[in-house]
Amino acid sequence: MACGCNKGFSSNYMLLKPVEVRLFDLICVLFHSNVEKRKFGDCPEGEGEAKHESFKHRWLIFVSIVVQKMLQSVSKPLAWFGSKLEWWLNLLSCNCNFGTLLLNCLLAKEIATYASLPCAYGGSYLVEKRVELDKSIKHGDSRYYGALSVMAAKVSYENKAFIETTVRDHWKMEFLGSYDFRNDYQEKNTTQAFLLRDKNVDPELIVVAFRGTETFDADAWCSDFDISWYEFPGMGKMHGGFTKALGLPKENKGWPREIDKHSTLAYYAIREMLTKLLKTNEEAKFIVTGHSLGGALAILFPAILALHEEAWLLQRLDGVYTFGQPRVGDEKFGQFMEDQLRKYSIPYYRFVYSNDIVPRLPYDDTTLMFKHFGTCIYYNSFYKGKIVEEEPNKNYYSPWSVIPKIINAIWELIRSFTIRYIAGADYEEGYVLRVLRIIGLVVAGIPAHSPQDYVNATRLGSPDVYLPAADDHDKTHQE
Secondary structure, three states: OOOOOOOOOOOOEEEEOHHHOOHHHHHHOOOOOOHHHOOOEEOOOOOHHHHOOOHHHHHHHHHHHHHHHHHHHOHHHHHHHHHHHHHHHHHHHHOOOHHHHHHHHHOOOOOOOHHHOOOOOOHHHHHOOOOOOOOOOOEOEOOHHHHHHHHHHHHOOOOHHHHHHHHHHHOOOEEEEEEEEEEOOOOEEEEEEEEEEEOOOOOOEEEEEEOOOOOOOHHHHHHHHOOOEEEEOOOEEEEHHHHHHHOOOOOOOOOOOOOOOOOOOHHHHHHHHHHHHHHOOOOOEEEEEEEOHHHHHHHHHHHHHHHOOOHHHHHHEEEEEEEOOOOOEOHHHHHHHHHHHHHOOOOEEEEEEOOOOHHHOOOOOOOOOOEOOOEEEEEOOOOOEEEEOOOOOOOOOOHHHHHHHHHHHHHHHHHHHHHHHHHOHHHOOOHHHHHHHHHOOOOOOOHHHOHHHHHHHHHHOOHHHOOOHHHHHHHHHHO
16 A cells, blocks of 8 residues: 655645554654654654654554554455455345254255345444334434434445445435545545435435445555644644545645546545536535544535635535544634534534544544534433533543443443334344444443444434524534
């Protein structure tokens, strides 16, 4: 994987290049702050020591490099293992369970196979099987955009055939396409998104859903663990890994407004598609959504539209809805985005469920400087939601939260067996998620990141937590 980094547009940056790492340099960074003199690190000449003088910062750089290097080394076997595991789970799923599969084998009965499925299920479906929208939440309900967005974000993890079938046959909406976009720095198509159009509402609505981090996709995990950053003039600092995934061009100085018309970079291709689609209907609107990494890309998309002064598109943006989204920039970037969201009256809802670890990363401290912004809707494990300035235990790791997390994880495991009797059969949890719940007894933040809990929150949570866009922005700026 080539990771050469263009930084000519930015006078302030910190870039990590794991491909060029040497063991000696990697060890030395723990004891010396001159990161700019190491082949795997790049920052402005003469400023490396001042910026990386703390051991904590150097340790985080060390961990980031090591994790990315390990992921790169196991990329192919990880993908192979993921495909085989998915095949096996699909085999179990289409034969009901292991007992039925074994019985069919012993009785020499026909076995439903992975290949026999009209569109094989991906990992998200095997954890969270719902494909229908909640029919009780209709257009006009304050929860509608959130409920539609979380389902789109969840389905984005599936393959093209599954997404198309879901959108067309279950949601009765128009499937506009599912795409694999290029990451110039990874030199692969590692960013995915799909578009749909809902003509059943007035005005009609286009949804852009970015896919999050797939469990066995090493390249996506590298984007997550890359703590590089760029400082864009007038905007602040943005997460380098997410910026590259969205479509930062490698061969240009900066993020130009226009490049090759046939670009395969996510930002440019989606912007072009939206422009064409919205010109066919002057009243149509669009929203952007995503889970995990997809949520980061969803909020960075309007940020780059603002950078390029795409006022016409921003005026048509009717909301950004993210679920389990990591931090994407520093405090200055957050203020820039608050100003842009207020200017164009764009509601931005950032959903956080309970102990989900991902929204609490990268750290919000003096070492990594990342900050959240926007309206945070926090749900506890009873799916009771409230608007908060910041999710509780904002950096996740705290000795005082260990016991409460374990108690909460025990409750979530118990709930996985009882929720179908309380909320209905649609809320039943499968064996895969129950295994994750057991893992959650050790690391509570892992199962809490599952789309299942975010779908439940949008359906079972109170609509009172949603505020009209104008009131929301007024409140944010009064605090």
